[in-house]
Amino acid sequence: MGPRVLIDLTAMRHNLQRARESVPGSRVFVVIKSDAYGHGLLRVAKVLADAGADALAVARVDEGVTLREAGFTQDLLILEGFFNAEELQLASHHQLIPAIHQAEQLRILEQQEVASPLRCWLKADSGMHRLGFQPDDLLEAWVGLQQLPAIASVEGVMTHLSSADDRNDSKTEAQLALFLPLAKEIGCATCIPNSAGILGWPESHSDWIRPGIMLYGASPFINGRAEQEGLRPVMTMESRLIAVSHYPEGAPIGYGGSYRCPEAMSVGVVAVGYGDGYPRHAPSGTPVLLNAKRVPLVGRVSMDMITVDLRSQPHAAVGDTVVLWGRGLPAEEVAEHVGTIAYALFCGVTNRVPRIELGG
């Protein structure tokens, strides 16, 4: 009767196709960091590699090592690169492709001998101000990298967009105006857009693209919906109604009694809570889907349970299926109620919840 997550692999293949057709001719790094946004690293790597992804991208060296040890031989970009000699050696041993984004990495590369030289991408900071060489230092880093014995090749220059999720934010144009001439001067391959760039900013389309959230079937845009972008939700988090009770007007519900029944009413208990990754801060009014109709959460989220208002569903019964997000209830809509984003809902699902594949 506990919660489970359904992973629709057919939807995932469709979403990869959406990314491809959005930027015809570009090559695709499928971003599968953080356990493929909670969908399962190895499962997703296999599905997307079989569906023709050109290469894989993860955040950290250890994620790359996990993929290599599982037998994945595809090109594998490490978005954060390496941070010390040990990680560099692992990257060399496993033929990972690190992003080189700061001078400290150049020093490590100078000091270390590696068994096999690495391919890498150079990362520029065009305005995100997180990782990347400053525009003024980029050319020097590019030239310096080429001369290092530990480097086999620099595949190109990448940058990351900070505000592409807002189609009206001029920061994206400013970032491109800074980055594109630099890349042109260097004369190398480029890799710019995340999902929001792919779907919303044709000017950001480059030789390589880095879709993440769109592969999982959520919109990258503020107040966006997957459906508007032709994407299909991959993850459905569902559980069941495990109790139905009737309470008098004024009855307090759950921890702290923060919700009081405004009238005599039925309240349902659903077997899902923050111990499963349902957000602890979901307020009363957050929708859940019960028998294909939205009903509001009431009271506080517990570790293993939530309570819902059944006034609109007099026939609801123990055992009925409840969708927390996914098919029929966009994760984006739930995230807006909670003050978060679909990415965080997906990544937050805990190990206790079994994942069930559909369309394998």
Ligand SMILES: *Cc1c(COP(=O)(O)O)cnc(C)c1O
């Ligand atoms: C996570 C990440 C992406 C993918 O972003 P989405 O918004 O999920 O498409 C692309 N590039 C970098 C550098 C990232 O960290």
